[in-house]
Amino acid sequence: MSPRKSVAETAATRDRIIESALALASAEGLEGLTIGRLATELEMSKAGVIGHFGSKEGLQLAVLDAATERFRMRVPARAVGARPGTERLTRAFHEWIDYMSQDEGHGGCFLTSAAGEFDGRPGTVRDRVLAALDAWSAYVTAELTTAVENRELPERTDVEQLAFELNGVALAANQSIQLHRDPQAPTRARRAVARLLIAP
């Protein structure tokens, strides 16, 4: 029917699969993602889809990596222009909140949802989710430490505690957006971040 693809187009097919898979997994979860439905949506055979990833787990990992990369490009990468410390962190969280708010096919943060889905299922997928979250957590902690050093936050600040609470704000925003569809969620989240990062 359609002509064969060149090697250059092959990577494009892979990307096309991942994009579709990302959308599907956003709605149904990473485990609910199904090769058959993916193939139907892409008008390909199941074998043609899975051939690019070897197995379903390979597909899940590829989707996860794509989502992680997307998060990185969307959140911390957009905050590099801001001054290190509370300013950069505030910017990063605002970007994250905006990212969760926009409805580009899905709603909420893919990584956050995947974390909730695989928290009780040992395996490679869970490990990869954890690694992504740890990287983000390290980023937040580092910026908070810088903020303390710059006297933007009190010297006695418990950095780990503050990171914990900031994470809570993001989780609350994610739930408010995805489950409750509350249009005020972004405003609330931004206000909460400000309360945490602006010394009283």
Place this chain on the structure above:
Amino acid sequence: MSPRKSVAETAATRDRIIESALALASAEGLEGLTIGRLATELEMSKAGVIGHFGSKEGLQLAVLDAATERFRMRVPARAVGARPGTERLTRAFHEWIDYMSQDEGHGGCFLTSAAGEFDGRPGTVRDRVLAALDAWSAYVTAELTTAVENRELPERTDVEQLAFELNGVALAANQSIQLHRDPQAPTRARRAVARLLIAP
């Protein structure tokens, strides 16, 4: 093989199924819960299991209701002894944190995980999850309002905002416990609650 059960024992069987299902669904999610595995674990036939609920969705709803009831008995019911306002709320959140921490077969809060699982899947299950969360949210808001009336919190307090942030603390605790297995999570969560509920 085994003798038939009386009507009184019938309800016991139902409870036994739900208990097993609750454990299974805690590990695999409400959708990952499977009639076949449930039957194997209970040493029953699939038909014998599903007969009590009519369909898988019926089973999911029953499990959800059981989890909701368990939450109610475990969290707000244990806080009735405390004085309305910040005291009762603090007690309730401490109970919730303890509830999430204990490893009675699972870890974390079942309702919270179910909320994350069904946030993007319209249907009866999602509606029931939302109703349970709304009831809890109303409880928190009511106690916060009482606290403001009692001058335990500043008059200008944004009650909805505070409820949002408290919810975030609980979500962070749930993630820290289930995903990261951080033993410090309960301490962090209690400290965060105190920072929010004790006026500066």
Place this chain on the structure above:
DNA sequence: GCTAATAGCGAACGGTCGTTAGGTTAAAGT
């Protein structure tokens, strides 16, 4: 004691799952 109701079983149903084997076709390498 007889009848009706019901808990639970065994077996099968049509579907879908993830995966594999083999074939076809186009491009790449030589």
Place this chain on the structure above:
DNA sequence: ACTTTAACCTAACGACCGTTCGCTATTAGC
């Protein structure tokens, strides 16, 4: 021009899914 590689296909695999259909055995009501 011939061979190799690789993308993608069709077809089938065994396993499991949720659900349904009788059937048996027990209990409850009369």
